[in-house]
Amino acid sequence: MNKRLLYILTLIVAVGFALALGGCNKSDDDDDNDNNGDDDNDDFTATSISFTPAGEAQAGDIWLELAESAPAKNTFTLNVRGNAIAETYGVAGRLLFDRELTSLDSAEPGDALAGNDAQIKALGGSNDQGGVFGISRSGDYTHSVTLDAAKIIGTLQFTVSAAGTTDITFNEERSTILNHDFELAEVSNWLGGTLVVE
C-alpha cells in the first residue's frame, strides 16, 4: 500500500469516526430530558400555527383539538377531550411528535374530571420522542367520572421552535385511562392530529 492510499484511507476512517462521534452527541442530546423545548432555534418566530385533528371524534374516543395558537409567542395549546368513557379517574397520555419542531411544556387541568370536591392535578413535559402528560382527580380515591364531550379534560401547552409539519399522535400502547380501582378503561380511539408551523 502506497503512502498516498494509506493517507486517504486514514482520512476516510478519521472522517467516519468524527461523523460517528457527531451522531453520538446528537443522540445524547436526544436523550436529554428537555422540558422547555426552546433551545433548538431561539431566533425562530412562527407566522402561523395550525392543528388539524386526525378524525371525527366519536363516543369512546380521546382526542386533541386546538384551543389557541399564538404564533408571535411560538406557542399553541391543545385541549384534551373525551366522550362517554365511564369510570375515568385519570388520563395518562404519551404523545409522539417531531421534537425538532415543537415541545410539550406543561399541562393544565380542565373541568371534565371534577366532582365530589376532588382537586384536579395535571403535569406535562417533553421527552426525546414527544411528550407525556397526566391529568387526574386527586384527593378522592373512591369516585371516578364519565367523560363528557362538552368538557375539557385538560390543556397541553406547546412551544414551537421551527417551521414544518408533524403528526402529533398518541402512543396507544402507552396511553392509559384508569378508574379509581386502577382498572383500565377501554378507549376506542386515541386521536391526535397534524401540526403545521409556518
Next chain:
Amino acid sequence: MNKLKFFLSLALLLAWTATAWAAPVAFERQMAAKVQAQKQAAMLIDAMRTEASASQMRHQRIVRMLDRAGKAINPIEVVETHVLFDADEAAGTIDTVTTLTIRATEDGVNTAEFSVLKLASFSVTDGAANPLNWDFDDTYLVLSVDLPVTLNTGDEQTLIIGNAGDPGCDPDPFWGMTFCAVTSDIVFFTGVDWMPMKAAYSYEDLYSGGPIDIDIRTPAGMTAVTTADYVDTTAVGDQDEHHFVSGFDATYFGMAYADYATFSHDTLTGKPTTTYVHQGTTEYAQHWAKIGADIVDYYESIYSPYIYNKQDMIQTIEELGGGVGPQSATFYYASALNTDPAYWPAESIFSHEIGHSWFGNMVRMGDGSSPWLNEGLTEYSSRRYGYTLWDEYLQNYLYEIYFRYFQEFVPPDDEVAMTGNGILYADSMVYQAITYWKGAHFMRMLQWLLGDDKFLSGMSTYAHDFSSDQTDELATVIALQETFEDASGADLQEFFNQWVYQTGYPVYRWAAQFDEKSDGYAVRVRITQEQESANVYDLPLQVTVFLADQDEPAQFAFTPVDGVVDETMTFTDEPRGLRVDDSWWIWGEKNNSLIGDVNYSNEVDGVDLIYVSWAQGGMNLDNEHWNYFHEADFNDDGQIDETDYQMLAAHFTEKGKIDE
C-alpha cells in the same frame, strides 16, 4: 465473582426459569390489590397479635419455670394423665379431677413437683383417696407433693389432684395466658393451666409427659372436642360424659364443648378434619373443613407425615381475637370459621395454627431464646400454603407489607435478634415483628438462597427427623442450620450470623438505564447497599425486566460482588420497566433512585401522576382510609401529600439513568 457465587446465581436463575410464572397481570391490577393487601394485612396483625402475645407469655413462662429459684431435680416421669372435667356453666366454675401415674427415674424419690394453677378448692390424695401432704409455691405456681412411699427407679405411684373453682379467664401477663370461657353457650380452654403437669427443669423434661386422656361432662346433647381422640359418650345422670384418649403427650392442651354443628372432610391419608361451629354460623363450615384437610395434605406433601389421628378446627368466642394451635385441635375466634373462603387471605389463620402441628407440636423446640423456631417456621408455612391458593403477587405483598409494618413498629434501638434473651422480654409488638414476620421472611430468604429443591429437602428432613414420633431430641437453631447445610452443601454460618444472631437489614439503592441499540435494547442495572451497619449482604438479588409484547417478564438473579450488582442485559423487545426483588425474597429496603417512578417503568410519566394523585391524603397505618402507597411516599414521611406531588412534578418525564 467466585465460583460459589457464580454457581448460586446460575442455580437461582435456572430455578426461576423453571418456575411457572403466575398468569400475566396488569401492573394496575397489582396496585389495586396492593391497597387491599394493606387492609387485610392490618386485620391479620390484629388477629396475630393475640397469638403473638400468648406465644411470648408462654415462652416467658416456660423459661421462668425452668429457671425458677431453688428448684430441685424432679426425678419423675408422668406415665399417664387422666382428667375428669365438669363445669357449672351458670356459675362459671369448673370442677376437675386429675389422676396422674408417675414413675421414679432414680432411687429414693420422696417428693414430686407439678406446675399448676391452683383454684379455690384443691386437694391431693393417693390412688386410694388417702390425703397427702403438699406445699404450693405461689410465686412459681409449683405444687410439691410428699409421696406416700419412697420410690426407687421404675416404681410407679398414682396421685389424684382435685382442682375446682373459678378458673380465672383473664389473661395473666406474668405467668402466661389461659384462654377460656365458661358460659351456658360454650366452655373452652386452651393452654390448660388447672391441669397439673410435671414441673420441668429442662426442655427435655418439659416434653416428657405421657398421654393425656380426658373425660368431659357436659349438659345432655352438647358436643365436646379436645386434643385427644374421641371414643364414645355415656350418660351420667342428666349429663353426658364424653370420653377421649390420646396416644401423645402434650404441653399445650385444649378442650371445648358447646351446641356445635360439625362438618368433616378427610385428608388424603384418611384423617378427618372437622370444623366445630355454633348453630347459625355454618355457611362456610364444610368449605373450611375441606381447606383444613388440604392444609394438612400440603404440609404432609412437603414436610413430613402428620402423626395425629385427626385435626379439629374449633370455633370459640370473638374475644379470643386470634387462634391457638395445640396438637390435633386448633381453636379460633368466632368469625374465622364464618368468613367467606373467597376472601383473601382468610385461610391464613388456619394454615398458621395447623402449621403448629409441625413446628411446635411434632417438632418440639428446645431453644428457649429462639421462639421463631416455632412461630417463624409456622408463619412461613402458612404463607407458603397461601401461594397454592392465591396469585403469587398477593402473597408476595404479605412479605412486603409485614416488612413495612416492622419498620413502623420497631425503632432501630428496640430491635433485638431473632435468637437471644432479648426477644422474650421485648415489647410484644417487637416480639411479633421479629419472631413471626422476620422469622417467616428468614425462611423465605433461605428458600431463595438455596433454591426450592434443596430448601424443601432441608425442611422435610428437619420436620421428619425432629418429629416426636422419631426422636426425643428437641429442635434448636444449630440443628436447623446443620440440617440445611447437609441438605444443600452450603456453608450457612455467615447467613445465620447476619440474620439470626444480629439485628439490621440491607438497604439497597438501585438505578436502571434503558438504551436502544441497533439490534435491540440494553438494560443496565446497578444496585448498591447503603445500610448504616458494617454488614455487607451477599444474597442474590432478583431483577425483573418487563418487556413490550411479552406476557411474562424476564427474571434474573445477580449475586453482589463486594456488595454491588452492576449488570447489563440485552433484549430484542423494548424494556418497559424494571423492579428489584419484585417477589420480596429479601427482608430489607429496595429504593429506586428515580424519584417519582411509582410503577417502576423507569420513567416518570402520567401513570405515576395518577397514582400519586389517587393516594393524596393517604397515610401509612391509617385504618380509616386505604389509599396509601409506599411507592408514592417519596420523602418517606408516612403520608402522601403535596410535598410528594411536588417531588413528582420536579422529576416528571425523567428517565432512569446510571451515573458513573
